[in-house]
Every structure is written in C-alpha cells, then in structure tokens.
Amino acid sequence: MYRRPMKLAQSVAYRCRSTAAAVKMNAGENSYMQQIKSEWQTAKSFTDLPGPSRWQVLRGFLKGGQYTNLDMRELMLLLRKQYGDTFLMPGFFGMADNVVTFNVENFERAFRTEGIWPERPGSDAVVHYRQNRPDGFFKDCIGLFSTGEDWGNLRSKANPVLMQQRNSALYLQPMQRVNQQFIQRIRDIRDEQTQEVPGNFLRDINHLTFESIAVVALDRELGLLRHAEQAPKAQKLFNNLQIFMQAFYELTIMPSIYKYVPTPTYKRFSTAMDEIFDVCSFYVNEAIERIEQKPADDSGNQSVLEQLLRVDRKFATVMSMDMLMGGVDTTSSALTGIMLCLAQFPEKQAKLRAEILAKLPQPTDEFAFNDMKSLPYLRAFIKESMRRYPVIFGNLRAAGADIVLEGYRIPKGTRVLMNSNLLLDEERYYPQAKEFLPERWLREQSGESEKLVAGNPSPFIYLPFGFGPRMCVGKRIVDMEMEITVSNLVRNFNVEYKYPTEKVFRSTFINSPVVPLKFKFTDIKY
Numbered sequence: 008m009y010r011r012p013m014k015l016a017q018s019v020a021y022r023c024r025s026t027a028a029a030v031k032m033n034a035g036e037n038s039y040m041q042q043i044k045s046e047w048q049t050a051k052s053f054t055d056l057p058g059p060s061r062w063q064v065l066r067g068f069l070k071g072g073q074y075t076n077l078d079m080r081e082l083m084l085l086l087r088k089q090y091g092d093t094f095l096m097p098g099f100f101g102m103a104d105n106v107v108t109f110n111v112e113n114f115e116r117a118f119r120t121e122g123i124w125p126e127r128p129g130s131d132a133v134v135h136y137r138q139n140r141p142d143g144f145f146k147d148c149i150g151l152f153s154t155g156e157d158w159g160n161l162r163s164k165a166n167p168v169l170m171q172q173r174n175s176a177l178y179l180q181p182m183q184r185v186n187q188q189f190i191q192r193i194r195d196i197r198d199e200q201t202q203e204v205p206g207n208f209l210r211d212i213n214h215l216t217f218e219s220i221a222v223v224a225l226d227r228e229l230g231l232l233r234h235a236e237q238a239p240k241a242q243k244l245f246n247n248l249q250i251f252m253q254a255f256y257e258l259t260i261m262p263s264i265y266k267y268v269p270t271p272t273y274k275r276f277s278t279a280m281d282e283i284f285d286v287c288s289f290y291v292n293e294a295i296e297r298i299e300q301k302p303a304d305d306s307g308n309q310s311v312l313e314q315l316l317r318v319d320r321k322f323a324t325v326m327s328m329d330m331l332m333g334g335v336d337t338t339s340s341a342l343t344g345i346m347l348c349l350a351q352f353p354e355k356q357a358k359l360r361a362e363i364l365a366k367l368p369q370p371t372d373e374f375a376f377n378d379m380k381s382l383p384y385l386r387a388f389i390k391e392s393m394r395r396y397p398v399i400f401g402n403l404r405a406a407g408a409d410i411v412l413e414g415y416r417i418p419k420g421t422r423v424l425m426n427s428n429l430l431l432d433e434e435r436y437y438p439q440a441k442e443f444l445p446e447r448w449l450r451e452q453s454g455e456s457e458k459l460v461a462g463n464p465s466p467f468i469y470l471p472f473g474f475g476p477r478m479c480v481g482k483r484i485v486d487m488e489m490e491i492t493v494s495n496l497v498r499n500f501n502v503e504y505k506y507p508t509e510k511v512f513r514s515t516f517i518n519s520p521v522v523p524l525k526f527k528f529t530d531i532k533y
C-alpha cells in the first residue's frame with residue numbers, strides 16, 4: 008500500500024491537468040528541489056553508475072551475442088538481472104546514453120522535476136523530417152513531437168479541444184457507427200463452422216482503430232472497414248502509417264547516419280511521411296470545404312477538426328497527422344490485450360456483459376453519453392487488461408534538472424527510461440498480481456473521498472498513458488473508443504481464443520501482436 012504526504016499527493020493531482028497547472032506545482036516544489044540540490048553535493052558521479060560497457064553492449068548485439076534477438080521487454084529484464092534496478096546503458100555511434108530504472112522512487116523524482124515543458128526524447132527522426140521538408144511547411148509548427156516552449160504552445164492549444172470530456176460526446180456517434188461496421192465485419196469474415204476469424208484479424212483491428220481516429224482527426228469515415236478495396240486513398244494512408252512506424256523504430260533504436268546522409272531506412276521513412284502529409288492535407292482541405300458550406304454553427308457542437316481549424320489551419324493539419332501516427336498501433340495493441348482477457352476469463356466476461364446489458368438490454372440500443380459514465384466494471388476490466396498486457400514498457404524523459412537517483416548524479420538532459428510497466432506483475436505492488444482481477448480497480452467511498460477497493464499502489468507505476476502535462480493527448484479519445492468497442496463486443500459475442508497466449512506480443516516501442524489472432528466470436532442469443 009502506498010502512502011504519501013498530503014502535500015505531494017495534491018501536487019501530483021495538479022500535475023495531470025495542464026501545463027499551466029504544472030507551472031503552479033513547480034512553484035510549490037522549491038523545497039523538493041532544495042533537497043535534491045543538497046544531495047547532489049555528496050552524490051556519486053554519473054559515470055559510477057553500474058551497467059555494461061560500450062563494448063559489452065556492442066558485443067551483446069552482434070550475431071550470437073547475449074542481447075541479439077531479445078525483444079525490448081526481454082532485454083530490459085535481462086539487464087536488470089545483470090545490473091540491478093538502476094543502471095547506465097551507454098549509447099554508441101552518436102546515440103545518447105540512457106539511465107534505465109525500475110525503481111518507483113526514481114520515477115517520482117524524474118516526473119516531479121521534469122519542468123513545465125517536459126521532454127520525451129526519441130522523436131528525432133520526425134523532427135528531422137519536419138525541419139528539413141523542402142517546402143518549409145512545418146517551420147513554425149513541428150507538432151507535438153517538438154520540445155520546449157514550441158511544444159508548450161501547441162499543447163496548450165490542443166488540450167482544450169482533445170482533453171475536454173465534454174468534447175468526447177461529439178465523437179460518440181461517429182465512433183459507434185465505425186464500431187457497428189467492425190461488429191459486422193467480424194460476422195462477415197468468421198468461419199461458418201468454427202466461428203473463428205482469420206489469423207490476420209489484426210489488420211481488421213487496425214482498420215477499426217484507424218477509422219476511429221479518422222472520424223475525430225479528419226472528421227469523416229474513410230471506408231476501410233466497409234469496402235477497403237474501394238478506398239485507395241485511405242489504404243495508402245493506412246499502409247504508410249505502418250511503414251512509418253516500422254522505419255521510425257529502426258531509426259530510433261539503431262545507430263544511423265541519417266541526419267547527414269539519407270540512408271535507405273530514412274528514405275523509406277521520409278517517403279511514408281510525404282505520403283501521410285499529402286493524404287492528410289487532402290482530407291483536411293476537403294473538410295474545410297465541407298465545413299465552409301455548412302451554415303454557421305455557434306452551438307458549441309463543432310466537430311473536433313472544426314475546433315482545431317478555428318485555432319489555425321496548419322495546426323489542424325499537423326494535429327490530424329500526429330493523432331493518426333500516435334493512435335492506431337497503440338490502440339490495436341490495447342484492444343488485442345483486452346480481447347485476450349475476455350477470452351481467458353469467461354466468468355469475468357460474463358460479469359462485464361451483465362453490466363452492459365443492464366444498461367442496454369436490446370441489441371439495437373445505442374449508448375448515450377451519460378451511459379458511458381456509469382460502467383465501473385467496464386473501466387475496471389480495461390484497466391486490468393492493460394495491467395496484464397501493457398501497451399508500452401515504460402516512459403521516457405530527459406531529466407528536467409540535475410537530479411540524484413539512488414545516490415548518483417544524473418545531469419539535466421540525461422535520458423531516463425522508466426520501466427514502470429515491467430513492474431505491473433509484481434506482487435509487492437499488486438497483490439495477487441498473477442490473477443486477473445478487474446475488481447482491484449473498483450472504487451469505494453472512504454470518508455469524504457473515494458479509494459480503490461484493493462488500496463492505492465504508488466501513482467507512479469500504472470501509467471499507460473504517461474504522466475503530467477506531456478501525457479497522451481489522445482487519452483480521452485481512446486478511453487471512449489475502447490469502452491465502446493469492448494461493450495459492443497461482449498453484447499454481441501461470446502469471445503474465445505483457443506491458442507497459447509504466452510507469446511502473443513513482441514515488445515518494441517510498443518507491444519505488438521505477432522501471432523494469428525484467431526478469436527472465436529459466437530453470437531449472443533437475445
């Protein structure tokens with residue numbers, strides 16, 4: 008059970024709200040910084056941190072080396088075994104060093120000192136592309152991949168549109184339409200005898216998550232779930248998003264000279280970025296024409312894209328790209344994990360179905376916005392699924408100040424990789440950690456306030472959407488998307504999966520499914 012002084016608990020609560028709130032919090036944290044400053048005087052040097060030498064890292068990744076062929080999760084766990092909870096992973100060939108940590112107190116320190124414009128390293132390839140695009144389109148608007156004040160300005164424009172709960176009501180209907188197409192798609196593609204969908208079902212999940220973002224970011228369905236073959240432009244965008252993800256990963260984790268010479272991977276990456284740019288600009292321009300033809304709407308119900316366009320046309324185009332780049336594979340990974348949990352725990356699936364059917368007894372009933380607010384077991388189920396199958400392995404920050412972690416000096420700007428999600432299956436943080444217990448996330452009244460039934464672990468462990476002012480800007484959108492999708496799945500089908508579940512994911516930037524997802528969907532009889 009985690010206990011913290013009241014003052015800090017309050018400051019953490021502020022932190023999740025906005026950049027402005029972060030300024031307020033930082034002002035109140037002088038004494039915390041003072042404490043770190045005094046520790047700095049006596050702390051050990053950065054270079055004394057345990058960890059492999061550059062040579063050991065290089066050797067480890069060469070053919071036959073101990074790190075070759077490990078995915079990110081396996082690599083991190085092996086390194087932890089070798090060097091303990093906090094170690095230095097040296098970069099080579101111009102790549103930055105990383106301080107890797109599994110220590111919750113370090114997560115707290117890194118986040119509490121991240122500053123008002125937290126920096127999440129690792130976006131260099133996107134920034135490089137955007138800074139060097141020959142037409143200079145991104146010169147004054149690099150997007151949410153930027154840093155410092157530029158990022159702060161953009162983020163403070165994006166938050167009121169994307170992070171407001173009331174705006175979620177705007178995309179409830181369009182997302183439901185997309186979701187119904189997904190349910191129909193399952194009926195169309197499943198095998199008549201076995202009721203199993205084909206092994207390449209991940210593609211359909213990706214189409215769902217792509218279309219769900221498109222109705223928000225581009226204000227329209229693109230047709231991949233209904234008639235993919237008749238939607239070549241959408242196909243092109245979708246395919247290029249996949250190429251972008253793969254090439255971005257390679258450029259970020261492998262040494263590369265792409266900043267000086269366009270390597271083959273960078274060429275692949277920048278061609279995909281060009282195509283994403285062209286297609287998104289096309290759709291945004293089309294939306295502008297559509298919106299301009301509509302009668303003026305001062306009801307406050309303008310679509311998300313319309314609201315972004317009101318801020319600035321270029322900003323809206325860049326945001327639509329950033330949303331598509333951040334919101335497809337991540338959400339597909341989460342939905343795959345949730346479906347696996349539905350299949351592995353039929354009694355929990357039945358409990359969830361009972362909650363949904365109590366709200367929507369008829370198969371044709373549609374969710375109203377208020378329905379979504381009172382489905383505690385649904386939310387708990389999704390949270391527990393994301394604990395069991397985290398989408399990412401942790402969070403990354405450039406230290407926002409000189410800090411001390413476990414007695415070592417960590418200079419400002421050092422990359423700190425916090426492997427918070429690799430602690431989610433540890434008994435000391437989550438009692439009965441191996442069990443699937445959505446119930447642990449339910450809340451109960453405790454005096455004036457609410458608390459988790461199972462007690463609150465540290466707020467710095469379960470961070471699937473990151474932390475503070477830089478946390479995922481799509482959180483509201485994805486919450487709604489997952490809630491609608493999971494509800495619709497369980498009210499339409501009994502979900503099963505008859506295959507091994509030990510190695511479904513491979514962990515890179517995110518945990519991506521790598522096995523055939525032959526889920527069995529049997530119709531629920533009403």
Ligand code: HEM
Pocket residue numbers: 127151152162220329330331333334335337338341398399402403470471472473474475477478479480481482484485
């Ligand atoms: C289950 C699905 C998702 C997960 C697990 C996820 C997770 C994350 C995480 C961990 C971060 C980094 C936060 C930090 O550094 O503190 C992030 C950032 C971001 N996410 Fe998501 N995300 C998801 C879905 C989405 C969706 C649907 C969108 C688009 C609507 C989106 C757009 C973004 C963007 C643009 C950023 C960069 C924000 C910034 O740096 O200001 N994500 N996400």
